[in-house]
Amino acid sequence: AQRVTQPEKLLSVFKGAPVELKCNYSYSGSPELFWYVQYSRQRLQLLLRHISRESIKGFTADLNKGETSFHLKKPFAQEEDSAMYYCALSGSARQLTFGSGTQLTVLP
Amino acid sequence: EAQVTQNPRYLITVTGKKLTVTCSQNMNHEYMSWYRQDPGLGLRQIYYSMNVEVTDKGDVPEGYKVSRKEKRNFPLILESPSPNQTSLYFCASGLAGGLNEQFFGPGTRLTVL
Numbered sequence: 747a748q749r750v751t752q753p754e755k756l757l758s759v760f761k762g763a764p765v766e767l768k769c770n771y772s773y774s775g776s777p778e779l780f781w782y783v784q785y786s787r788q789r790l791q792l793l794l795r796h797i798s799r800e801s802i803k804g805f806t807a808d809l810n811k812g813e814t815s816f817h818l819k820k821p822f823a824q825e826e827d828s829a830m831y832y833c834a835l836s837g838s839a840r841q842l843t844f845g846s847g848t849q850l851t852v853l854p
Numbered sequence: 855e856a857q858v859t860q861n862p863r864y865l866i867t868v869t870g871k872k873l874t875v876t877c878s879q880n881m882n883h884e885y886m887s888w889y890r891q892d893p894g895l896g897l898r899q900i901y902y903s904m905n906v907e908v909t910d911k912g913d914v915p916e917g918y919k920v921s922r923k924e925k926r927n928f929p930l931i932l933e934s935p936s937p938n939q940t941s942l943y944f945c946a947s948g949l950a951g952g953l954n955e956q957f958f959g960p961g962t963r964l965t966v967l
Contacts, residue, residue, distance in 0.1 A: 752896075755894070789958045789959070789960055789961075790897075790944065790946075790958040791957075791958065792955040792956070795955070832896060832897065840885070840902070840904065841899060841902060841910070841912055841913075842887065842899055842902070842956070843899065843913065844889070844896045844897040844898070844899075845896055846894060846895055846896035847896045847897075
């Protein structure tokens with residue numbers, strides 16, 4: 747079975763502060779991991795995926811297989827980063843499992 | 855415009871009255887999927903389809919049916935809806951497999967009385 751845990755339902759930071767959204771997973775094989783974001787009144791959309799090793803909108807995420815984590819980080823949060831963030835895992839069967847989400851609020 | 859569409863966007867119905875939520879994509883994607891979103895639970899996958907006539911159960915398939923007769927369409931069927939199926943439903947599509955980005959529809963808010 748595959749499982750994704752996002753321990754923080756709500757997270758508030760001030761503009762310009764670093765932000766880290768936590769994601770831990772449980773999967774016996776080699777997972778594919780993603781971060782999706784849902785801005786207010788917009789559709790859920792892909793933010794980044796671990797295989798790309800890219801930085802999107804200043805966000806990065808590193809897969810740590812030893813700690814089974816895929817935390818999302820940004821060194822300087824902006825107000826427009828306020829959104830709901832979902833970590834997701836895809837295993838060999840291509841079933842996609844989402845975490846319960848973290849609502850990020852960036853305060854001015 | 856490349857997109858995923860769902861209909862209806864809002865639906866209020868009564869227990870036991872069969873309903874279908876349609877999902878259509880115009881991106882020629884092989885993979886399509888249905889999710890429900892509930893407070894505190896995030897998105898949970900109901901069913902997914904790797905291609906035409908190929909469907910598989912997700913994490914919460916009970917009470918739902920799907921079909922994939924055409925590549926572009928992936929309807930979600932509730933044969934006998936119950937109040938615990940009140941939720942926000944999302945359809946998504948993507949290129950083959952979970953490795954690729956999934957594109958989401960706008961959501962359908964269903965209330966079962």
